[in-house]
Amino acid sequence: MDYATLIQLLDSTVRLATPLLLACLAGLFSERAGIFDIGLEGKMLAAAFFSAAVASLSGSVWIGLLAGIGASVALSALHGIASITFRGNQLISGVAINFLAAGMTVLIAQDWFKQGGRTPSLMGGARFEGITLPFADAIADVPIIGPLYSELISGHSILVYMALAAVPLTWWVLYRTRFGLRLRAVGENPAAVDTAGVSVIGLRFAAVGICGVLCGIAGAYLSTALQAGFVKDMSAGRGFIALAALIFAKWRPWYALWATLLFGLFGALETRPDVIEAVIGMKVQGQLLGALPYVMTVIILAGFVGKAIPPRAGGEPYVKER
Amino acid sequence: MDVMPKWAEVVLVPLISLLLAAVISALVILAIGEDPVAAVKLMITGALGSTYGWGYTLYYATNFIFTGLAVAIAFHARLFNIGGEGQAMLGGLGVAIACLFIPWPHWSLALIGAAVMAGLLGAAWAAVPAWLQAKRGSHIVITTIMFNFIAAALLNYVLVNLLRPKGQMDPATARFPEATNLPTLHDILAPFGIAFSKAAPANVSFVVAIAACFVLWLLIWRTRLGYEIRAYGHSESAAKYAGISPVKITMITMIISGALAGMMAINNVMGEAERLVLNSTEGAGFIGIAVALMGRSHPVGVFLAAILFGFLYQGGAELALWTSIPRELIIVIQALVILFTGALDNMVRMPLEKIFLAVRRARAPKPERKPVESAE
Numbered sequence: 212m213d214y215a216t217l218i219q220l221l222d223s224t225v226r227l228a229t230p231l232l233l234a235c236l237a238g239l240f241s242e243r244a245g246i247f248d249i250g251l252e253g254k255m256l257a258a259a260f261f262s263a264a265v266a267s268l269s270g271s272v273w274i275g276l277l278a279g280i281g282a283s284v285a286l287s288a289l290h291g292i293a294s295i296t297f298r299g300n301q302l303i304s305g306v307a308i309n310f311l312a313a314g315m316t317v318l319i320a321q322d323w324f325k326q327g328g329r330t331p332s333l334m335g336g337a338r339f340e341g342i343t344l345p346f347a348d349a350i351a352d353v354p355i356i357g358p359l360y361s362e363l364i365s366g367h368s369i370l371v372y373m374a375l376a377a378v379p380l381t382w383w384v385l386y387r388t389r390f391g392l393r394l395r396a397v398g399e400n401p402a403a404v405d406t407a408g409v410s411v412i413g414l415r416f417a418a419v420g421i422c423g424v425l426c427g428i429a430g431a432y433l434s435t436a437l438q439a440g441f442v443k444d445m446s447a448g449r450g451f452i453a454l455a456a457l458i459f460a461k462w463r464p465w466y467a468l469w470a471t472l473l474f475g476l477f478g479a480l481e482t483r484p485d486v487i488e489a490v491i492g493m494k495v496q497g498q499l500l501g502a503l504p505y506v507m508t509v510i511i512l513a514g515f516v517g518k519a520i521p522p523r524a525g526g527e528p529y530v531k532e533r
Numbered sequence: 534m535d536v537m538p539k540w541a542e543v544v545l546v547p548l549i550s551l552l553l554a555a556v557i558s559a560l561v562i563l564a565i566g567e568d569p570v571a572a573v574k575l576m577i578t579g580a581l582g583s584t585y586g587w588g589y590t591l592y593y594a595t596n597f598i599f600t601g602l603a604v605a606i607a608f609h610a611r612l613f614n615i616g617g618e619g620q621a622m623l624g625g626l627g628v629a630i631a632c633l634f635i636p637w638p639h640w641s642l643a644l645i646g647a648a649v650m651a652g653l654l655g656a657a658w659a660a661v662p663a664w665l666q667a668k669r670g671s672h673i674v675i676t677t678i679m680f681n682f683i684a685a686a687l688l689n690y691v692l693v694n695l696l697r698p699k700g701q702m703d704p705a706t707a708r709f710p711e712a713t714n715l716p717t718l719h720d721i722l723a724p725f726g727i728a729f730s731k732a733a734p735a736n737v738s739f740v741v742a743i744a745a746c747f748v749l750w751l752l753i754w755r756t757r758l759g760y761e762i763r764a765y766g767h768s769e770s771a772a773k774y775a776g777i778s779p780v781k782i783t784m785i786t787m788i789i790s791g792a793l794a795g796m797m798a799i800n801n802v803m804g805e806a807e808r809l810v811l812n813s814t815e816g817a818g819f820i821g822i823a824v825a826l827m828g829r830s831h832p833v834g835v836f837l838a839a840i841l842f843g844f845l846y847q848g849g850a851e852l853a854l855w856t857s858i859p860r861e862l863i864i865v866i867q868a869l870v871i872l873f874t875g876a877l878d879n880m881v882r883m884p885l886e887k888i889f890l891a892v893r894r895a896r897a898p899k900p901e902r903k904p905v906e907s908a909e
Contacts, residue, residue: 249678293876297883302613302674304876306822307868314864315561321859322565328859451678458675496694502686505679512671512679521672 218358220479220486225367226437228475229374230255230429234453235460235467236374236381237425243385243462244418245398245524249305250290251426252450253312258283258430260316263330263441264323266337272435275337279434280427286312287423295415298528309450317443328443330434339368339436368436370428377425381464394418398522401529411529429453455508461519474504536886547827547834547874549881554869561865567858575855576848586847588718588733592805593817594843595735598742599797600821601839602749603790605830609753610786611766612666616659616677617794618818619684623658624651624795625802626688629696629809632709643713644737648799655795656788658684663787667780673787681818692811705810715804738800742839745793746832752789753832762786794818823867826875842867 234251241248258279266275286308293304317328324330344365351361385391393414397404401411433449434441456474460466480487481500488494511519537545559569580586600617607614614620627650637643662676692704701707718735722728753759765772765782773779797817802809820842827841828834849863873881 247674249674289872293872293880297877297879299876299879300613301876302615303822303826303871306615306819307872307876310819310864310868310871314861314866314868317859317861318561318565318865321857321861328861448682451682454675455679496690498686498689498693502683505682505686509665509671509676509679509683512676513665513669514671 214355215358216486218362220476220483222363222366223479223482224472224475225363225371226475227478228471229367229371230432230437230449231453231456231471231474232374232468233370233377233425233429233432234450235456235471236377236464237422237429238454238457239381239460239462239464239467240394240418240425241422242457242525243398243522244394244415245401245522245527245529246290246294246415246419246422247301247305247526248290248419248422249302249454250286250308250312250450251422251453252446252448253305253309254283254286254423254426255430255433255450256309256316256444256446257286257312258427259434259445260320260330260430260441262427262431263333263434264320266435267324267331267333267440270335270337272333272337272339275435276428276431279431280424283427283430284420284423287419287426291416291419294528295412295419298530301526301528313444316441320441320443330441333435333439337435338439339370339432341366341368342372368432370432370436373428374432375468378464378468381467385464390417395522398524401524402532405529405531411531415529426450452504455504458508458519458521459504459511462522477501477503537889541885541889543829543834546878546881546885547829549885550873550878551827551870553873553881554866557869558862558866561862562858565858567856572852572856572858575851576844579851579855580844580847583730584728585730585733586851588730588735589847589850590840590843591718591735591739592733592800592843593846594839595739595742595800595804596797596817597820597824597839597842598746598836599800600794600818601824601828601835602745602821602832603794604821604825605828605832605835606749606753606762606793607786607790608825608830609759609766610762610782611769612663612783612786612790613674614659614677614787614790614794615674615822616662616680616791616818617821618814618816619677619681620655620658620791620794621797621814621818622684622688623654624798625809625813626691627651627654627795628798628802629706629709632713632803633696633706636710637712640713640715644715644741644799644803647713647803648741648796651795651798652792653795655798656792659787659791659794660784663784666787667783685812689811692809696809703810706808708808709803713803714807715799717804734805736800736804738804741796741799743836745796746836749793750832758785794821820867823871823874827870 234255238248238251261282262275262279265278266272269275290304290308293299294301320328320330347361347365351357385395393404393409397411397414404414405411433445452474456467456470459470477500562569562572580590600621603617604614628647631647631650632643635646637646658680662673662680665671665676666673689704692706696706697704698707715736715738717733718739719729719731721737753763761777762782764775765777765779769779802813806813824835824838824842827838845863845866849860852858852862853860
């Protein structure tokens with residue numbers, strides 16, 4: 212494998228890791244506050260559709276992004292009402308949200324565009340284009356550093372850089388602010404937070420809301436940056452891979468970056484069987500590579516390689532003592 | 534605890550939840566510019582108006598009975614098995630192996646053999662997450678989700694590389710031999726002089742599914758194991774004090790659950806397709822969740838809910854054929870049923886409990902009556 216191939220591979224790793232990273236951080240906020248969210252997939256899918264649909268109708272990708280975030284936050288609100296207000300089962304609510312998004316996106320797409328459950332292809336201002344960072348063209352010819360900078364680091368859409376910036380931001384919010392401390396506390400011991408006079412319900416709704424915003428960006432990235440338009444079921448299990456990455460990352464922001472980059476690399480390798488063959492000298496089935504994130508997550512969950520301990524109050528509705 | 538009489542618990546709450554789901558579905562149909570009344574009429578004639586429609590309704594219902602029972606038994610032990618889809622896929626593999634590599638003399642023997650193989654593989658696929666939950670403390674919901682994806686990848690691999698006949702393009706096994714083909718309801722009912730559509734895929738597996746409902750009812754409410762499962766589901770600590778082993782109950786419940794989900798394959802793989810194709814389960818494993826929730830984890834409820842979903846599936850297919858309503862409407866309805874009967878259960882229950890409390894107080898100022906025995 213030569214240097215150019217490596218850069219190409221890493222480039223697609225970054226592009227494939229971005230939606231996983233955003234969804235993973237979304238799940239991190241929610242689960243750190245004690246709300247399990249297996250509806251990441253559905254929220255991404257809904258956001259992917261609404262951002263593509265509104266971008267195509269309005270011609271502006273930014274309005275599309277807002278619509279996507281809106282759709283995702285609406286589903287988050289539903290999850291919050293079901294699991295926080297009515298103390299329902301968070302897992303079942305997540306399952307319902309996934310199906311709701313899977314069905315409604317096709318239904319609405321068919322009603323609006325009549326193209327068999329897809330949106331028209333996005334063009335021009337209705338899509339996030341790659342950004343050329345300063346000097347990228349100037350140093351492109353410098354050996355080693357040139358391609359690294361101009362092809363790997365530069366040239367992604369703005370959402371990729373936003374996702375990368377979200378990692379330190381998440382770390383800062385969770386570990387360096389009062390809100391973050393309370394948010395983590397509410398996922399470990401909500402009764403203690405309640406005793407301190409802080410609203411458990413308010414904090415959990417805030418966490419679920421942030422989760423919605425991040426999932427919305429992840430979904431918008433899928434349909435307006437990674438691809439040009441929405442197709443049925445385009446999230447294709449990414450929400451679940453993000454969930455796997457979250458466990459892999461042991462619910463920590465920086466680990467989430469590495470975990471999603473690793474899973475992104477698997478995704479990139481899946482499309483380049485020639486590279487795998489050249490590196491390890493044997494053929495690996497693409498399907499088996501696709502299953503690797505799931506297998507690794509099960510192994511991590513089993514505690515054979517370091518233990519992943521979830522937030523203690525996760526999944527439990529909080530009932531105020533009287 | 535029992536604020537509501539049993540009939541309200543068993544009939545009223547699910548009915549109101551269902552009604553809410555139906556009203557919102559109707560609004561969705563209105564919003565996409567179609568007539569909900571006409572749609573329901575079309576669904577009824579399409580799914581129940583002919584023996585052909587019934588044949589499809591019952592075929593789908595058979596799938597959903599198996600996966601619904603699988604989720605239901607796990608619910609009794611307070612385990613959430615989202616892995617029905619993967620377990621059913623593995624069951625399909627079991628059926629394919631049994632049918633392709635063993636020369637069965639008669640379909641009845643083949644059915645038993647295939648059901649055993651399907652159950653075994655489905656159970657094995659559920660046993661690993663169960664063991665991880667019981668022994669290593671990893672959350673069963675997450676592991677069963679992961680196992681769904683691993684199952685899909687595994688089946689893809691097996692069908693493309695191992696079981697696909699030479700020279701065939703699509704990833705599927707060869708056709709199963711003639712002797713393993715199950716009799717359809719047409720064949721079963723013909724000797725009794727009942728004319729049933731020949732083209733519909735409903736087959737003898739439907740009878741097996743009904744038998745499974747009965748056996749599961751016996752198991753849950755008439756055996757020591759069933760008692761232990763329910764006790765464990767109600768309170769893990771109480772069960773432990775009573776000498777019930779959490780590891781044992783988790784393992785056994787999930788093995789039964791996985792075996793039931795796997796046995797679905799005798800219907801869709803052996804009875805209908807007569808070969809194993811990619812994505813043969815078509816999401817039936819997930820519909821099992823909706824069915825179990827709506828049926829309140831009771832075999833009779835599961836049976837009725839499965840028939841309802843069978844009707845929705847067949848009716849939805851007819852809608853997609855004759856109107857501009859896409860098939861995905863069923864997924865929306867399924868989501869709403871899961872939402873209202875599962876996640877938003879308290880939204881329906883809380884106001885109802887208040888009403889019953891108010892009525893009871895108004896009627897009887899005497900001290901509390903003896904609470905009604907709860908059987909859930």
